[in-house]
Amino acid sequence: MLYFHAYCIHKLFDDIWARLLDLATSLQQLLILSLSRPLVNTHNIRAFRFGIPWIVKVTQRTVSTEAHALRYLHAMGLGLPVPQLIFCCIHRGITYTVMTLIPGTSLMDAILGGDMTPDAVESVAQEVAVVLSKLQTLRQSPTDAGKVMMSASGHHLPDPVVFFEKRSGPYRCALDLWAHCGDYFDLTEMKGDVEPATLDIMAAEPIQYVHADLRIYNIIVHDGHLSGIIDWEDSGWFPSSWQVHTLRWPRFGCYGPWLQYWLRYHFSEEAEAAYAASKTFLIKSPV
Known part of the structure; x- marks a missing residue:
């Protein structure tokens, strides 16, 4: 009986934690979308408003993402002309990758x-x-x-x-x-x-x-x-x-x-x- 109660409590906390994480990513998604607008002639790129020199790429995958690549390339210290990763979040199977806008x-x-x-x-x-x-x-x-x-x-x-x-x-x-x-x-x-x-x-x-x-x-x-x-x-x-x-x-x-x-x-x-x-x-x- 004690084991059963411990299991129920553990599962309850897991459910609460999952809901909190989902709420956090929902807020991040809302913030990203409200601060950006679709970039002309693209289907998954958004530019930030108010002169913020960032863009966000929206992709329906959670692995092999732009964020993974940019983290790796910058970690290698080669000084490559690639965007800087600002942050990324995953919300319900969709990855939102915020990165610097390359001028030009x-x-x-x-x-x-x-x-x-x-x-x-x-x-x-x-x-x-x-x-x-x-x-x-x-x-x-x-x-x-x-x-x-x-x-x-x-x-x-x-x-x-x-x-x-x-x-x-x-x-x-x-x-x-x-x-x-x-x-x-x-x-x-x-x-x-x-x-x-x-x-x-x-x-x-x-x-x-x-x-x-x-x-x-x-x-x-x-x-x-x-x-x-x-x-x-x-x-x-x-x-x-x-x-x-x-x-x-x-x-x-x-x-x-x-x-x-x-x-x-x-x-x-x-x-x-x-x-x-x-x-x-x-x-x-x-x-």
Whole structure:
């Protein structure tokens, strides 16, 4: 009987605590929404009122979020031009991430407005290449070494094979990820179809931290120079050639002088070799 009463009291306090937490996040959500307004031409970004230089991203996920990525990137002390995380809260399965507003305009808007010549776009691309070189110095923790399609929080990421309709990963090694992207049932099937030399090249490339969507609408410019890079929620650990694919696949936001620069740019020897090898078995770009 005493055990039963203790259990009931414990459950009561758990329920009260859960309700208090829900109330607290409800108040945070209300405050965020009342202090901000929807940003034009976006579906999940809100800008703060009263000249406060913050924005809030609203996402229907609680793992692999922008907050996880920004915390990690700033903790590494590389001085990257990325937003500063102010705070985030989760309310009923939705994450509200408040971060600083990067000054300037998107490279896409600058190009469409006639403010960026092809040479100016190339200059910005060179500045982005410097950021990529800094990202390449990051190393996985020993406990996660080799895992790919893994976010800064250690979780899965949007699956490009099914048009981001679901999440997949982390994969235990790069070859498992490539087997998935090559539409093979598993690595065993891939090994029966792909040349061993190609597999060796794919297995030898290093794992790097990659921004999965470096298109011109995520590049912010100010006075003709790189001001910052945004939209890090889908960034994470990938094979190094993944970054090559993200920048050399012609599509909306990756065209013109921007695309031409990355088609000429020389990534690391391992990344270039794996990129060339991957195109021998991939049906389409993995990003």
